[in-house]
Amino acid sequence: MKLREIFRFEFMYQIRQVWTWLFFAALLVFSFLMTRDGSLAEALHDDFFVNSPFAIAKTTIAGNLIWLLITAVIAGEAASRDVATRMHPLVYTAPISRLQYLGGRFLATLALNALMLLVVQIGIILGVYLPGMDPEVIGPFRPAAFLTAFAFLSLPNAFIATALQFTIASGAGRPMAAYLGSMILFFMSYILGLILLFNGRQDLANILDPVGVHFILSELSHLWTTTEKNYRLLTLDGIVLTNRMLWSGVAIVFMFIGYFRFQFRHRVLADLGDQLLKMMRIRKGPIHDAELAIIPTDAATRIAAEAEPAFSLSSELRKTGAIAWSSFASSATSWAGIAMLVVIPLMCIPVIIDQMESNGVPLLPTTVQVLTEITTALSSETSRWVIIPLLMIFFAGEVVWKEREAGLGEITDAMPGSEWSVLLGKFFGLTFILIAYLSLTICAGIAAQAILGYDYFEIGLYLTTMFGLQLPEYLLFTLLALAIHVVVNQKYIGHLLAVIAYVMIALAPMFGLEHNLLIFGAGPAWSYTDMRGFGNSVMPWLWFKLYWTAWCLLIAIAAYLLWVRGKETNFSVRLRAGRNRLKGVTRVMCVIAVTLVLSLGAFIFYNTNILNDYQTDGDIKAMRARYEILYGKYAAMDQPRLYGTKLNIDIHPSIAQARIKGVYTLLNKGREPIDTIAISPAHGVQTKVSFSQMSTALVSDDELGFYIYKLEQPLHVNDSIHLMFDVSVEQRGFRENGLDNSIVENGSQFNAANWCPSIGYQRSGELMEVADRREYNLTPRPIIPSLYDSQAIGKYSGGIRFEAIVSTEQEETAVAPGLLHKQWSDNGRSYFHYIADAPIGGEWSIFSAQYATRNSHWYDSAQNRSVAIQIFHHPPHTANLERMTTSINASLAYYTKEFGPYKHGHLTLVEHPGNGTGMHADASMISFSEGFSLWVPSKEGSRSLDLPYAITSHEMAHQWTLPYASVEGAPVMSESLAWYYGLKAVQHSRGESELHRLLGFMRQPYPYPPIRRGEPLLRGLDPYLSYRRGPFALYTLSEYAGDEKVNEALKNLLAKHRIENTPLATTLDLYNELKTVTPDTLQSLLHDLFQVNTYWELRTKRMSVSKTGSRRWRVMLDIEAEKVVDDSTGVETTIPMRDFVEIGIYGEDGNVLYLKKHLVNSGEQQLTIHVNEKPLRARIDPRHLLIDINPDDNIVDAASLQQE
Amino acid sequence: MTLTISNISKTYPNGVQALKNVTLTIPNGMYGLLGPNGAGKSTLMRMLATLQEPDPSPAGQPGSGILLFASGGSSASARTIDVLKEKDEVRKTLGYLPQEFGVYPKAKAEDLLDHFAILKGFSNRKSRQEVVDALLKKTNLWHVRRQRLGGYSGGMRQRFGVAVALLGSPKLLIVDEPTAGLDPAERVRFLNLLSELGESSVVLLSTHIVEDVSELCSRMAIINKGEILLETQPLTAIRDLRGKIWRLIIDRSSLSRIESNHRVISTKLFAGQTVVRVFSPENPGNGFEVAEPDLEDVYFATMAGHISSRPGQMI
Secondary structure, three states: OOOHHHHHHHHHHHHHHHHHHHHHHHHHHHHHHHHHHHHHHHHHHHOOOOHHHHHHHHHOOOOOOOOHHOOOHHHHHHHHHHOOOHHHHHHHHOOOOOOOOOOHHHHHHHHHHHHEEEEEHHHHHHHHOOOOOOOHOOOOOOHHHHHHHHHHHHHHHHHHHHHHHHEEEHOOHHHHHHHHHHHHHHHHHHHHHHHHHHHOOOOHHHHHHHOOOHHHHHHHHHOOOOHHHOOOOOOHHHHHHHHHHHHHHHHHHHHHHHHHHHOOOOOOOOOOHHHHHHHHOOOOOOOOOOOOOOOOOOHHHHHHHOOOOOOHHHHHHHHHHHHHHHHHHHHOOOOOHHHHHHHHHHHHHHHHHHHOOOOOEEEEEHHHHHHHHOOOOOOOOOOHHHHHHHHHHHHOOOHHHEEEEEEEEHHHHHHOOOOOHHHHHHHHHHHHHHHHHHHHHHHHHHHHHHHHOOOOOOOEEEEEEHHHHHHHHHHHHHHHHHHOOOHHHOHHHHHHHHHHHHHHHHHHHHOOOOOOOOOOOOOOOOOOEEEOOOOOOHHHHHHHHHHHHHHHHHHHHHHEEEEEEOOOOOHHHHHHHHHHHHHHHHHHHHHHHHHHHHHHHHHHHHHHHHHHHOOOOOHHHHHHHHHHHHHHHHHHOOEEEEEEEEEEEEEEEEOOEEEEEEEEEEEEOOOEEOOOOOOOOOOOOEEEEEEOEEEEEEEEEEEOOEEEEEEEEEOOOEEEEEEEEEEEEOOOOOOOOOOOOOOOOEEEEEEEOOOOOOOOOOOHOOOOOHHHHHHHHOOOOOOOOOOOOHHHHOEOOOOOOEEEEEEEEEEEEEEOOEEEEEEEEEEEEEEEEEOOOOEOOOEEEEEEEHHHHHHHEEEEOOOOOHHHEEEOOOOOOOHHHHHHHHHHHHHHHHHHHHOOOOOOOEEEEHHHHHHHHOOOOOOEEEEEEEEHEEEOOOOOOOOOOOHHHHHHHHHHHHHHOOOOOOOOOHHHHHHHHHHHHHHHHHHHOOOOOHHHHHHHHHHHHOOOOOOOOOOHHHHHOOOOHHHHHHHHHHHHHHHHOHHHHHOOOOHHHHHHOOOOEEOEEEEEHHHHHHHHHHHHHHHEEEEEEOOEEEEEEEEEEEEEEEEEOOEEEEEEEEEEEEEEOOOOOOEEEOOEEEEEEEEEEEOOOHHHHEEEEEEEEEEEEEEEEEEEOOOOOOEOOOOOOOOOOHHHEEEEOOOOEEEE | OOOEEEEEEEEEOOOOOOEEEEEEEEEEEEEEOOOOOOOOOHHHHHOOOOOOOOOOOOOOOOOOOEEOOOEOOOOOHHHHEEOOOHHHHHHHHHHOOOOOOOOOOOOEHHHHHHHHHHHHOOOOHHHHHHHHHHHHHHHHHHOOOEEHHHHHHHHHHHHHHHHHHOOOOOOOOEEOOOOOOOOHHHHEEEHHHHHHHHOOEEEEEEEEOOHHHHHHHOOOEEEEOEEEEEEEEEHHHHHHHOOOOEEEEOOOOHHHHHHHHOEEEEEEEOEEEEEEEEEEEOOOOOOOOEOOHHHHHHHHHHOOOOOOOOOOOOO
């Protein structure tokens, strides 16, 4: 009864508060917008329903995160309102039990929180069913989809969060302390989870995430097929069940702690220091008041007390300083301050150390690499640093309310001085926190570098980046948060609105804001690399930040005018007071701020929208649609083929300009003469074209970029014609997303083909996504044609003959595909003439920087010629040159022997700016980011993987890439084959154990987590299939059938398709070649690997050993096997198994005693094996040749030895 | 230094009229503002302390306002400050001790007082140190200056508030119900402290405890329901009542009869019996004996409406 009354009173009290309703409203609007925008975008991309169980679960999780960040105060109020309002003596002395009191309050909070999360579901329903949603993407209404999301995700989340928030707030006696609970959960699910995810610990992230970001969003996103995403309901099993059980358990533990710690007792203030003294058993004496004494009134006291204070600018400044210091001190010593200034910087050290690797291989911890870990744009919502703005919102609320909460508001308000010094004092206090935080983060970075044994600390770069670039990013938002708290003048609502402001910044496109001029504090990103430094990235960044600083000035003035001083909180009175304050310097500042906002805004707008084309997503879609509607009919028009190209490229890095004068040789390889040629010039550059004979323009569309010329003389079959063009590349002002960094000093890199005109109508210019096409009444087109669409398979053109003269500024070296034929200087510029000695593809990568070069040769005995290998690199980046050269030589040797000749007499490797570790291959050219040079694998001969070596081998394998058709399975043709080549090259040059390290690396779930269901390998498009499953399948086949068979098949395949005018290769051709070489016994394995998604569930159950002779043991193995096929809709079928599986027996020190293939059938069976040494363990399929969902149960230790 | 308050009214958004056309003149010295809980004392005090705004004066009415005439020793410092408009000028010479205030529990007295001294405008470190030390001694907090304020007793906390209010030797000192909740000894100490200041400043003390005023103030006003009922000097008021206060010791049971026949201003229990005091310009008979009036009688008689400084309301 009492419990019910406590529940009722609490529930009714809180539901009457304004903020409770604002929370409801915020959650409703957020989940509505999220459904309309987020889920819709996903649905349109993946083609699933906006009201599919998966989409609902996703939006539910997003709503839960927002709920966590804004509503903690509900639990905070329930748990600590009595203490905070000092009403607790009345309540604590009432005849109620702890259980009734805490239970009633807790249940009321839980009910309110559950209600709030129910609102998220209502928001989704409204988002789906209110007018404005495309009916095509709405599936059947299934109440269960909403109910399961609410019951399995929201309800447990409400329980977990309420328990934590309630316990913490009740312990602290302050409602705002409940946010600590929210922050911890947010940190666990979002930030820690992100860190774990990047480390490939999805499993751990799934368990440790209390909200569902990981075990729902990332886990199901890739595990479920599209069909499952549409129809499958969320069930409470597997990881979902484990996670929910674990966290509910944690919540219950917290509730117990809260229950037992709570006492109906007077609260004595004791801080950390006091508790420490108490623990050390040092007793502080009680505070004794003075005896009733006569007030001393000696002359000195009187005179000093009557000293007049001075009122001047300096005293105002001193006052500002004092407020800043006290704001800083009180924030820094609070729990949030300790989190920000101690916990986070300390955590930074292991995180940075951990991140100083890429794909498991250590990276040199250069300052740039460390900085990429500790800097972020404010609006980057997927960064682990989202915690910083959230903490700043909290601090802003604390400092604004500091005096008033302590009950000192009236005294301080009656002190002389301007509101400016108070406002600025508080802002500077927050600034000090940020400065302290950034300084400590720098220390953490340096400490991490030192621990990793790296000692080149670029302090200047640290300071410039953290204080010049990162601090302003945070400061702008901090001022906004402060101003919101000041203007709103209610702590909880201020907090809510500030979080909403942050969400709007981070998810601006969801709210319809795209242009950086409209998103608070936003601007183009800056970047820094060793090669190009900041390049041209800071200037546009700075203009935008100046613009937002002007806004901040205006916001600060608004906060000043509306600053509450005294008891008058009525808004009209505050407005009146504000009007009175708007005078003198403030009025002048106001005019200056408005002028700055307008002039900077106008200047930026002039740059982004007038000098440059600013296009929203919608604009771009409309253009693409019009391109297809107007010119799609020319797609089938016969066009000549690009036979060869000669380019004259002038690069001007210092002024970010380039000019390309080129000549195309166009050849008619069709069956009819051609008299009209369509040309699509590149977007964003100025192009002039002319033909080697007279022509007239039939279509000339400057806006969409499409031209058709009629030739005076038709181009006869096998005749050619020259197309001359002149392309100017220059930047006018800066764009909304900053400046293009293709052409910068010491780091120009571009694909010239992207700026040169294309021949014919370009299908790549069409709209892709189903819903976009539907919107413009275009028939749907598949993203890529079916494997079985023979129409889509073209013929091999034989490549393009390429030649380029590239000039650049004197001190730089220009690089282009081909062999450097000639090099000269003229008129202060350097010229480089490159000629490719064999046709290359459609990518013409050009680079210019101050390179160092490393030249070597490899002798090609088959063709009796030498291949010139040239590596262009940033001079200090020399760590991996030797390793790359070795890998290249080994690859050339193995690939030419096994698969066919290398086509060129030259090979170029070139480094380009960028902090990634990526490598990219074109014909005769491999380029790599700076990060690749920072890879420091352990020395050769050690037990760790030499990944840069393997990647170089893989990229080298692309030199043998088949001309393949752009249909389903295309990535398998390209990447799977190149990785199989790479595996074999590593095996042959570095040995079996290095191969197994590489395979072990590839079996890790990061960066490509395994997908169980979906398309079979032959139709594979996904990176997991092409980079992992494909190479595994080929490797398995090579282990079963012998690698000479597989290599022979691949060699034949290449030989057949490298011929001009033969149809392009598909996975079916690959499959047929493999089929030819595979013995009959293994045909079913080939089918299992390529045609369907097959999984083997193999298990070793028991191993019993008996000694049969002096050096003879008999092993009895109980094994179990099953074979399962998953189709693309997610249906799983068990099929009978009769396959050869390897069985391994291992002795002392893991010595292999036995390794042979046995025929294994479905079900349980026993094998008897004799060995000559004492066997200790046995393993089925020890080399992971067959794909096993759970390989951990493959291994078993011997049961105790039986003597016979 | 004189403070004049003219025609000030204040209506809260919930309709409560806290002040009705208040007009007062407060000269140098201690001035007591006496009234029951909810009379509007604190509202008036906060207005003087620049923390609250009066209602705008209606059109056609005589102008409302609060003016502070500073008539310092030299003519240069003689000037008039409009309290409602020149808030910052007021604040420079204001000391304010609100009715309720808190402290940062983890701060030390010395540090927090130093902080307030900076806020008050003492930017010179040395003179600030002197002022802080002097005030800590003066308020008898010197020996506990390094202790945290969270451990202070109510009286110590109140004295700390006085120390803050006395920073910068204010010419206008507003103390709102400072003695509520203090023990008798603490109260005496506190009042001594205040009396010292009344010499050169306007000290406005609001209280509902009659003794505070009778012991300290040379002038006083009685306020109830937002209206100033009486503006007087305690001694004069007491003198004026002489011969008009009568007392009788009665049984509890006969109280209602007495109340219906006489203008009872107060009843008190004394040794188990009820002492009734009535207001009557003539001898009320019935065994009443004349009593020596005190300030409490002035207060109760005023509250009961028997005396007033308002013209035409004198009975």
